[in-house]
Amino acid sequence: MAAVPAAAQQPVGAGPLPVTFHIKDDNGKWFDSGLNLFGGQSLAVAELPRVGTSAADGSIIPSVPDGALPGLPGLAGLVSPQKATSLTNMDQAEGLTGLVKGAGQQIPALGQTGQNLAQMLNLDSTLKTVKEIGVSNPQALPSALKAERLLGSFTQQVAGLPVDAPINLNQLPVGVDLQGALNELQKFAVKGPPVTVKFVVDPKESEGLRNPMGLIAPEGAQGFPFMDAKGAFFGEKQIQLTEPGLYAFADMVSPYMLGAVVVDDPLTIGLDFGKRSQINSRELNVPSHSDIVNRLVNAFFNITNPNNWQKFDPKNPVSWNPTQAPAPILQYDEAGNPILIPILDAYFDSKFKYPKTLNPGDKAPPVPGVGEVWLDTEMEEFGEKDKVGSATRINAENWNIERKIGAPGINMNNPHNMWTDKDYKFLYQSEWFDDEINAFDRETGKHIVNTQVGHNPAHIMTKPGTDQLIVGLNAGNEIVEVAPGGGPVTKRINVSPSGEIRHPHAHWLSYDGKTAITPNVMTDNASIIDLDSGAVKTEKTGQFPIATSMTSDASKAYTADFTGQSITCVSLKENACADNGKLVHSKTIDLWENYSPIAGPAEGKPFGGLSIQLPVSPDDKALVAANVLSQTVSVVDPKTDKVVKDLPCSAGCHGINFGAKKGGGYYAYVSNKFANVMQIIDVDPNMDGNIADAAVVGTKTLDATPDTKVDGTITGASGMGGQGVLPIPLVYNGWAQQNTGKWAEMLTPQQRDPIGTGK
Structure with a gap:
């Protein structure tokens, strides 16, 4: 499939011409570069010009006495x-693509693909640059x-190598001499000015505020790790990419919204990732040929391309084989050796064992659940509205998909998390990409009221006893109190007593x-809030x-701690966090204890990372944390604050909450952003x-069935975007005791009073 550029927004820049990302609400276009690669539009390619090579207008960039590049009009042109x-x-x-067929299948050689090998490895582009420099100087x-001459020999020497294997260029007979010749030419071809990246947040394209940050950059890149402490915005911001290599970005409000730019040096073989990469996690500086870089790049393509999302069939196993860019990539190992990935798609197929078999998506647990489970299928698309997302109701006793609320009448935008009142009359729903929350009739799905609360409301909970709603403003600096029933706003509490932007x-x-406790993504801390007085105490986190x-x-x-790759325990009263037999005020639970960023995870041992929701079971037996990076759920013992094991989830596992299991105990229901299935733990x-x-x-697919009540026509991403999870009846301490009537009758005495308070 060819790349399809937007007419007015070319994604390949030369020199100072900006690469522009329009940050949008749309699936697959969250960082819209204007280049459509297999259905995703979040990747851009730039090229740093060199003296003696072609400018954007086709002319040769001349040298000047001081070695600086002139401000020629050609430099501002687009590749x-x-x-x-x-x-x-x-x-x-x-x-x-699809050259690796699976275990036991023969791997073709680079010369057996039927494609032009020189073009496959970008040698034609490198050769063109080499010739231009020779002619101009x-x-x-x-x-x-x-x-x-050496480029011709290089083609012959790699033709018999497998398509999925990295090539150490220094181990090829021609490799050292070729690298030396290309390095020699750099003396005659001065590197040009940096590439500008512009981020555009237009209210017509994104109803919520956005705040892009740098995730990956080549070592030495100026201004990285990039983060604007002024917080989320509407408007435009720009940064400079000063070194060749891989740059990746995420939105700090919705961090699965990703964009990337590869800044290529025309005097190298393949697209440059840089010699070493700065990762905006634990201050990592690693060789670009490392597990963490390749694991994040693989995740980037699987997240930003909706065609790569996992589509489970309820009854039958299916093959999942995500497509990555089949580009040649130049990386470097820990010893500084140049490593050429000849075809990225083939390399990732072998490294991550694609294709994988997805088991049938509908597997009922041996014991039914109690009541119902609501799950936000945040990326589901409807024909009657422009924005995406719905709330899905699953019967926890027979596992039928009973209802979907897409709310096309209000153009509901990315419903993210839910809660309910003590009588279960209302379903309270946030619109994460907007500034409103909604109240729906839980039984009928009818919209009752929407309340404007502030930018990007993410999560909602009710206060036991008063039933007031507490809503966090993800792109703001507040939590707000809302009257029972969904409005109006009755109180605002600033989570930042010191005044910096925190984005809870x-x-x-x-x-x-x-x-209340809020996690503050901008400042690496948590706010502990007295909801009566509004007093705020700050605790350090990962x-x-x-x-x-x-x-x-x-x-x-x-x-x-999403990019800290950890869980932080914080005592709210006296010391309560367990640390090897002692009680301490705070403790870091390392989810990378068995992971090397260079070599990868240890076989058969727990591994987590990019963790999101992490509830503690109502009886305090277990904490479970959803990990995006590893596609696992970490199971932690709160008595020891240690990881006991991990369990599998699906692509983009995100939300977890506990509901009652029939006859006693609890199920943890796990949602997955990029799969149409939930797990039952x-x-x-x-x-x-x-x-x-x-x-x-157990597992359950989230697509509507012929019996599902739907308030619109689902046209795409069916069952996708699993994020907030709300089992009903509520079973957490403080809420469980409020159950009455039929809801109380569903529960055992222990489930009605999880820790034996006697209330």
């Missing part, structure tokens, strides 16, 4: 869309002729409704805390108090 297609091998995609001609995300409330939870007695809280299947046997006991 053609055809060149973007060629550099990323989109013009050969049909013949260069007589002193460079001997080196250019040598490089031209997934808060949690104590059992008595007196205390990097980019994104979600929180509390134990049932509110003695301690936890934060999911029993943290203690035999009810013996030991969570070592925690297991995934």
